[in-house]
Each structure stands twice: as structure tokens, then as C-alpha cells.
Amino acid sequence: MAKKFIYLNRKAPYGTVYALESLEVVLIAAAFEQEVTLAFLDDGVYQIAKGQNPKALGMKNFSATYNALGDYGITQFYVERESLAERGLSEDDLMPIVYEDEDDDYAEKPSVRVVSRAEMAQIMADQDVTFSF
Amino acid sequence: MKYTLMVNEGPYQHQSSDTALQFARAALDKGHEIFRVFFYHDGVNNGTRLAVPPKDDRMLQKEWSELAEKHGLDLVICIAAAQRRGLMDASEAKRQGLTADNIAPGFRISGLGQLIEGGIESDRTLVFGD
Numbered sequence: 001m002a003k004k005f006i007y008l009n010r011k012a013p014y015g016t017v018y019a020l021e022s023l024e025v026v027l028i029a030a031a032f033e034q035e036v037t038l039a040f041l042d043d044g045v046y047q048i049a050k051g052q053n054p055k056a057l058g059m060k061n062f063s064a065t066y067n068a069l070g071d072y073g074i075t076q077f078y079v080e081r082e083s084l085a086e087r088g089l090s091e092d093d094l095m096p097i098v099y100e101d102e103d104d105d106y107a108e109k110p111s112v113r114v115v116s117r118a119e120m121a122q123i124m125a126d127q128d129v130t131f132s133f
Numbered sequence: 134m135k136y137t138l139m140v141n142e143g144p145y146q147h148q149s150s151d152t153a154l155q156f157a158r159a160a161l162d163k164g165h166e167i168f169r170v171f172f173y174h175d176g177v178n179n180g181t182r183l184a185v186p187p188k189d190d191r192m193l194q195k196e197w198s199e200l201a202e203k204h205g206l207d208l209v210i211c212i213a214a215a216q217r218r219g220l221m222d223a224s225e226a227k228r229q230g231l232t233a234d235n236i237a238p239g240f241r242i243s244g245l246g247q248l249i250e251g252g253i254e255s256d257r258t259l260v261f262g263d
Contacts, residue, residue: 024245032249034249129258131139
């Protein structure tokens with residue numbers, strides 16, 4: 001039976017390597033036929049913010065990869081509302097990440113769901129395996 | 134209970150390697166099983182045999198190797214993270230055309246699939262990070 005894996009992303013996309021290496025784990029995890037959920041909290045919400053441009057830092061902009069995860073069957077992105085608000089951000093500041101729903105004539109559907117801190121706690125509690133980055 | 138441990142920080146700079154090591158010892162003493170210890174991010178630096186800490190300090194890399202030998206632990210270093218940080222075994226060094234390797238006894242280098250497999254096969258997966 002498939003297990004439920006959640007990947008907690010808590011850190012900004014640049015400045016440390018956690019976000020990039022977390023994404024590398026998620027891409028491998030997609031091959032294992034397990035249920036995969038991504039959560040973005042704290043500064044981790046910046047990982048899926050629009051308009052990233054780390055060129056001046058000499059770093060690779062890997063943000064487009066999040067939008068490709070739908071093709072790997074990863075379609076559940078939960079973003080904590082309070083983390084956005086604490087940073088002066090709203091859902092409009094996030095990339096419009098979508099997936100094609102095989103069961104609904106490949107209709108494009110949003111992968112990102114903004115949830116409250118209390119809802120996020122419940123989502124975490126429902127998992128079998130939690131990886132925190 | 135069957136555990137997989139993930140160690141995400143290097144030795145000395147952060148406590149996570151110490152905590153993971155102490156947890157592994159305590160769990161084994163209580164008769165639990167450690168399915169695998171997976172080293173990721175700077176955690177791969179726990180697997181170098183070239184560390185020479187001061188004599189009055191603990192020797193984390195050596196302690197991991199000794200625990201692995203005593204209990205047959207599977208200590209896995211992520212290859213992608215290791216390549217970025219210069220952790221090599223003999224075959225990887227040869228493949229990359231490098232003149233030296235530095236992996237400590239008891240460790241092996243493999244892929245991220247080993248971490249996911251650990252999550253699937255174990256009752257609990259514990260992350261030791263910052």
C-alpha cells in the first residue's frame with residue numbers, strides 16, 4: 001500500500017541549498033508510486049513566488065521546476081496563509097502552478113491551495129512520512 | 134520498531150549528527166532496528182575519513198563508522214549531495230578522474246531512492262536537521 005509522504009519546505013529558495021536539494025528529493029520520490037504532498041511554510045513560501053531572478057547571485061533559477069511537477073503526478077501544494085500574510089504576500093504573489101487532470105479530460109487545474117495554520121497541522125497529522133527541509 | 138534516520142547537517146557546526154548518533158545508539162540498545170541512516174545536504178560530511186578533530190573533542194565520523202561496524206548499520210551518503218561537496222569513494226573518484234577518495238569505513242554512496250525506500254520500509258522516519 002502506498003504511503004503518504006509530505007515534504008515541508010520552510011526556507012527561502014536562495015541563500016541556502018535546502019530548497020534546491022528538497023526539490024531533488026521530490027523529483028526522485030515521484031518515481032516511487034507513493035502519495036506526495038508539498039507544504040510551504042515560513043520563508044518556504046518564497047520558493048513558489050512569482051518573478052524569481054537570482055541571476056545576479058550566480059545561481060540557477062529552478063522555480064520553473066515546481067510547475068513541471070504536475071507531469072510527475074505531484075499535484076498537491078499546500079501553502080500556509082499565515083506565513084504569506086506575515087511576509088506581506090498573498091496568493092496573487094505565487095506562481096500559477098497547474099496540473100492536467102487525467103480523470104477530467106486533461107483539464108488544467110490549480111495545484112496550489114492556500115490553507116490556514118490549523119488546516120496545515122491537520123494535513124501534517126494525516127501523513128505517514130514527513131521530510132522537513 | 135524499524136527506523137530510518139536522515140541526517141541533514143555536517144558534524145560539529147550543528148548538533149544534528151550528535152543527536153542522530155545518540156538516538157541510533159539508544160534505539161539499538163533498546164532492541165530496535167535501524168533500517169538505514171541517510172546523509173543529505175551537508176550531512177554527507179559525516180562520512181569523510183579525513184577529519185582530525187582536537188584530541189579532547191568527540192570524533193563524530195569515527196563514531197559513526199564504529200557504530201556501523203558493531204551493528205551492521207547501513208550508512209548511505211547521497212551521491213548528488215556528495216558530488217557537490219567533494220565526498221568520494223574509490224570508484225566514484227576514478228569515474229570522475231580524481232586522484233583521491235575520502236569516504237570513511239562503513240559508509241557507502243548511493244542515490245536518493247535509498248531515502249524514499251527507507252521511508253517506505255520503516256515504521257518511523259526521523260529527520261535530524263538544523
